[in-house]
Amino acid sequence: MAMLSPSRRLRRTPFSQGVEAQGVKGYTIYNHMLLPTVFESVEADYRHLKDHVQVWDVSCERQVELRGPDAMRLMQTLTPRDLRGMLPGQCLYVPIVDETGGMLNDPVAVKISDERFWISIADSDLLLWVKGIANAYRFEVIVDEPDISPLAIQGPKSDELAARVFGEDIRTLRFFRYGYFHFEGHDVLIARSGFSKQGGFEIYVEGTDLGMPIWDALFEAGKDLNVRAGCPNGIERVEGGLLSYGNDMNRDNTPHECGLGRFCNTQTAMGCVGRDALLRVAKDGPIRQIRPIAIKDRIAPCDRAWSIMDRDRKIGQITSAAWSPDFDCTVAIGMVRMTHWDPGTELRIETQEGPVTGIVQEQFWI
Amino acid sequence: MAMLSPSRRLRRTPFSQGVEAQGVKGYTIYNHMLLPTVFESVEADYRHLKDHVQVWDVSCERQVELRGPDAMRLMQTLTPRDLRGMLPGQCLYVPIVDETGGMLNDPVAVKISDERFWISIADSDLLLWVKGIANAYRFEVIVDEPDISPLAIQGPKSDELAARVFGEDIRTLRFFRYGYFHFEGHDVLIARSGFSKQGGFEIYVEGTDLGMPIWDALFEAGKDLNVRAGCPNGIERVEGGLLSYGNDMNRDNTPHECGLGRFCNTQTAMGCVGRDALLRVAKDGPIRQIRPIAIKDRIAPCDRAWSIMDRDRKIGQITSAAWSPDFDCTVAIGMVRMTHWDPGTELRIETQEGPVTGIVQEQFWI
Numbered sequence: 001m002a003m004l005s006p007s008r009r010l011r012r013t014p015f016s017q018g019v020e021a022q023g024v025k026g027y028t029i030y031n032h033m034l035l036p037t038v039f040e041s042v043e044a045d046y047r048h049l050k051d052h053v054q055v056w057d058v059s060c061e062r063q064v065e066l067r068g069p070d071a072m073r074l075m076q077t078l079t080p081r082d083l084r085g086m087l088p089g090q091c092l093y094v095p096i097v098d099e100t101g102g103m104l105n106d107p108v109a110v111k112i113s114d115e116r117f118w119i120s121i122a123d124s125d126l127l128l129w130v131k132g133i134a135n136a137y138r139f140e141v142i143v144d145e146p147d148i149s150p151l152a153i154q155g156p157k158s159d160e161l162a163a164r165v166f167g168e169d170i171r172t173l174r175f176f177r178y179g180y181f182h183f184e185g186h187d188v189l190i191a192r193s194g195f196s197k198q199g200g201f202e203i204y205v206e207g208t209d210l211g212m213p214i215w216d217a218l219f220e221a222g223k224d225l226n227v228r229a230g231c232p233n234g235i236e237r238v239e240g241g242l243l244s245y246g247n248d249m250n251r252d253n254t255p256h257e258c259g260l261g262r263f264c265n266t267q268t269a270m271g272c273v274g275r276d277a278l279l280r281v282a283k284d285g286p287i288r289q290i291r292p293i294a295i296k297d298r299i300a301p302c303d304r305a306w307s308i309m310d311r312d313r314k315i316g317q318i319t320s321a322a323w324s325p326d327f328d329c330t331v332a333i334g335m336v337r338m339t340h341w342d343p344g345t346e347l348r349i350e351t352q353e354g355p356v357t358g359i360v361q362e363q364f365w366i
Numbered sequence: 367m368a369m370l371s372p373s374r375r376l377r378r379t380p381f382s383q384g385v386e387a388q389g390v391k392g393y394t395i396y397n398h399m400l401l402p403t404v405f406e407s408v409e410a411d412y413r414h415l416k417d418h419v420q421v422w423d424v425s426c427e428r429q430v431e432l433r434g435p436d437a438m439r440l441m442q443t444l445t446p447r448d449l450r451g452m453l454p455g456q457c458l459y460v461p462i463v464d465e466t467g468g469m470l471n472d473p474v475a476v477k478i479s480d481e482r483f484w485i486s487i488a489d490s491d492l493l494l495w496v497k498g499i500a501n502a503y504r505f506e507v508i509v510d511e512p513d514i515s516p517l518a519i520q521g522p523k524s525d526e527l528a529a530r531v532f533g534e535d536i537r538t539l540r541f542f543r544y545g546y547f548h549f550e551g552h553d554v555l556i557a558r559s560g561f562s563k564q565g566g567f568e569i570y571v572e573g574t575d576l577g578m579p580i581w582d583a584l585f586e587a588g589k590d591l592n593v594r595a596g597c598p599n600g601i602e603r604v605e606g607g608l609l610s611y612g613n614d615m616n617r618d619n620t621p622h623e624c625g626l627g628r629f630c631n632t633q634t635a636m637g638c639v640g641r642d643a644l645l646r647v648a649k650d651g652p653i654r655q656i657r658p659i660a661i662k663d664r665i666a667p668c669d670r671a672w673s674i675m676d677r678d679r680k681i682g683q684i685t686s687a688a689w690s691p692d693f694d695c696t697v698a699i700g701m702v703r704m705t706h707w708d709p710g711t712e713l714r715i716e717t718q719e720g721p722v723t724g725i726v727q728e729q730f731w732i
């Protein structure tokens with residue numbers, strides 16, 4: 001692993017000061033922004049996340065804001081998910097596809113009102129696609145990146161910590177719903193969501209002024225809960241089957257290949273740019289799909305796609321992998337051809353350190 | 367400086383193996399790809415670049431390819447630079463702007479034919495903007511990211527090294543022109559260009575198979591020229607006034623603010639998306655602009671924008687800075703309001719380590 005050279009282009013966040021004070025050891029870059037990857041060690045962070053509560057600087061989940069009379073129309077143009085029933089106060093996972101049905105991003109849409117949405121994006125400049133579409137279709141809508149930096153509370157003690165800082169009402173918030181909660185005289189939008197399977201919240205912090213005060217309040221209130229700084233954990237997210245855009249999928253993949261078919265209502269999502277392409281995919285079904293794969297060996301980090309081979313023929317690839325202490329194997333995410341995707345199928349996987357054997361699993365480790 | 371955590375999302379390149387073997391010490395992430403930043407040290411790399419010749423893995427200069435009858439029309443929609451006189455064999459620096467005239471990228475366009483362009487991009491997913499525009503305007507053109515990885519030869523001995531590997535003809539190639547040159551039975555597109563002021567070439571390596579053979583051939587042929595692996599150098603590029611998208615400018619800036627007005631033929635660039643907005647800017651002139659700024663102190667890396675203050679009022683910001691051994695000062699790039707942009711003006715600059723004084727320069731250090 002090499003060092004990361006700092007520059008303004010790799011944007012700092014409203015919480016960088018807190019992250020550094022907590023002894024961050026590694027970063028990745030996500031949407032041109034610093035995203036911590038390690039504090040104590042990936043395995044120690046994992047254990048702590050599953051047992052206690054963590055505060056995550058996920059400012060890199062940048063927002064694309066749609067504002068104006070055509071906001072809803074533009075939103076439906078972007079995704080094959082039918083949004084007609086979506087209410088203010090709701091968050092929805094929305095695959096975004098291009099005209100070929102290829103995945104451009106897999107964000108969470110937050111509906112503020114009929115004329116205002118936030119799209120909380122994964123790692124691609126979705127803003128450029130949305131602006132291009134909005135501009136060329138002459139939609140009456142303003143598309144921009146507002147100065148909003150999400151801060152996540154994740155782990156089994158999340159409700160307790162959030163209640164201490166934002167009030168007891170937050171315990172009743174339902175999954176993928178948001179509400180406004182008080183903090184030092186401000187109303188702050190908080191959703192029950194986050195990039196782990198341990199439960200928790202995401203605070204949509206507007207501007208920078210409230211950033212460190214909220215960070216500090218959480219650490220102050222959570223001392224006896226053993227609160228720590230954390231980050232999306234490479235082991236826990238693979239166990240939980242949380243896909244990572246750019247790792248496990250990209251423009252080459254349809255939502256159906258990614259196992260996201262249930263988020264596509266392609267028949268009724270009128271106006272979606274990729275609709276025609278996806279109608280075909282939905283009819284025929286994908287010929288390769290994401291699968292959980294267990295490998296008994298402990299191997300080097302998955303820093304490149306590992307080919308899955310059947311003799312000389314490539315029949316898939318592994319794109320994320322991590323040693324799981326709880327499941328005593330390397331848990332992995334791969335895209336596998338239909339000939340080899342049944343649970344129990346043995347796969348030959350070519351890593352940078354040589355071949356290993358993997359087994360297709362029935363389900364992720366949840 | 368913290369460590370960079372590897373993952374597939376931070377793409378390796380056809381030359382990563384060579385870069386690692388040469389002892390790369392630091393990276394940045396650029397277009398979701400590894401870009402080396404340091405080999406020996408930034409200062410030692412700088413000295414070597416100015417005296418000898420280096421081979422740079424700039425695969426992260428990804429290409430956006432436009433292919434089809436409307437390729438030229440689409441290209442002109444993207445930029446305020448008038449492209450009517452552009453010939454095959456030519457490269458042009460083309461600011462790309464949105465409908466407000468804000469910079470989306472500052473790539474080099476390479477014209478292969480009237481129906482085929484490559485856009486060699488800076489750090490933003492320009493592909494998404496171009497696909498959005500092409501799709502919504504229903505242009506007859508295919509827009510994609512081909513598997514092309516530029517490899518640069520930079521430094522005063524570049525001609526000698528390139529001639530040894532690709533033949534004597536390469537010496538006659540003019541600046542920002544390209545030609546096809548032989549390598550092991552293949553025709554390879556090579557341009558006289560690169561992100562330094564020391565001269566050299568960029569080889570547009572298609573696919574991965576030729577990557578390491580070309581890399582190895584350059585190191586083999588250049589032994590007595592003291593060839594080394596290098597990378598865009600943080601000192602040399604600021605001295606030379608080479609702007610970095612994401613550092614020195616972004617969507618908030620017009621080309622005119624970036625001093626790129628000479629690349630805008632807004633009157634005649636019919637069809638450019640940002641034309642109306644830029645006509646106004648061209649008429650009034652910008653009220654802030656990029657300036658070279660000298661600081662006598664040696665200061666910490668510019669990892670965030672440094673505000674330039676006139677008492678309590680912010681009148682600009684520094685976005686790149688590096689200690690220059692040759693000019694015995696910190697060379698910097700900043701955006702300064704017209705009230706303070708005249709050469710000789712003294713500026714108060716707030717860095718993360720406290721205030722320093724800068725002086726606006728007449729020109730960059732070239």
